[in-house]
Amino acid sequence: MSLRIVVTVKYVPDATGDRHFADDLTLDRDDVDGLLSELDEYAVEQALQISEAADDAEVTVLTVGPEDAKDALRKALSMGADKAIHVEDDDLHGTDLIGTSLVLAKAIEKAGFDLVVSGMASTDGTAGVIPALLAERLGVPQVTLLSEVSVEGGTVTGRRDGDTASEQVQAALPAVVSVTDQSGEARYPSFKGIMAAKKKPVTSWDLSDLDVEADEVGLDGAFTVVDAAAERPARTAGTIVKDEGEGGKQLAEFLAGQKFI
Template sequence: MSLKIVVLVKYVPDATGDRRFTEDMTTDRDAVDGILSELDEYAVEQALQVCEAHGDAEVTVMTMGPDDAKDALRKALSMGADRAVHVDDEDIRGTDVIGTSAVLSAAVERAGFDLVVCGMASTDGGMGVLPALLAERLGVPQVTLLSEVTVDDGLVNGLRDGDTVTERLQAALPAVVSVTDRSGEARYPSFKGIMAAKKKPVECLDLDDLEIAAATVGPAGSLTAVETVTARPPRTAGTVIKDDGDGGGRLAEFLASQKFI
């Protein structure tokens, strides 16, 4: 029986750009270029490795976002995923992580799954709770923050690295896992993969397809909200301490004044 793997990916503003919020306190996704979240690339890589080891498996990449989010799907497809699902609906703009988990869980159930693979967090929101919320809604075990993932005999196995110990974890399929940036570098899409991705199927869904009411998502249906925003201060030149024989003392004074020591 073929193993069905769903990888959740996100189209995020490039972290190297000048990211900001719009007047309605949602992320301004038009201000900077968007990319496939780097942390989600690790999830795609681990799903592909499980697929290659298992032999009989299919990898579906899934995202929720505006039309440009197809770029994130195309990159994942060029890495080797088999098909993609894009949830795009004007009413989902500004949805918080609670609403996002409701939309994605419905899409995952529609697609069918044995294993859902997520990154450890998104590089824009950075909450890191979506895998847990998704597992709760799907009613399946969660095994999160893994540095290694394998599937064997209906079980998903993984390693979780802590500060002082590494845990070996296991759960019965179906399950949800998340992987960290220590799980291994993601493969670079080849030219052949990029060309092949253009022919792979991308299914587009909206809220009606998922039988989700518009009132339960978006800013109005969100349980969390951004109330105030403070722009990141401009980078300054810093303080230069020249050593004229008393540099050590002056450096200590500076560190003490900044409460570093």
């Protein structure tokens, strides 16, 4: 029986872009370019390595997002994933972590899975809780923050590195794992992979396909609310210290005045 691997990926705003809030205090996605979250590339890479080591495996990449989120799926498909699922619905606008985990879990259940692989966090929200929320909703064990991961004999095994020690952890499949940016450099899509990705299937689902009600997601269904937002103040030129024999003293006085020392 084929090992069914589902990788959750996110289409995020380019961190180098100039980002702004819309009138409803959600991110104005029309105002900034997006891309596949860099931390999710590590998840795709580890899923591909697990697939390549298995006798029979299939890698599906899954995202929840607007139309442009297909670009993130295509990047993962060009890396080597077999197929993709895109959940898109206007009622998803403003959905928070709780709602997103509900939609992802419903999609994962509908697709069928043995192993779910996620990045340690997204590069925009950086909350890092989606893997745990998915494990709870799916009713399966979670093995998170792994720098090494492998699957053998119906068991997923990995290494979790802490500040003072490393742990060897494992769980029986089906399970949810997340991997860190120390798990191994993600492969760069080849020209052949980019061309092949154009022919790989991308399935589109909306909330009705997943039996999710509109009031369970979106801004109205969110557990968290942004009350206010303000532009970050422009950076000033700073203080210039000219060293004419007293530079060290002036620098120390400045640092002391800022309570840095």
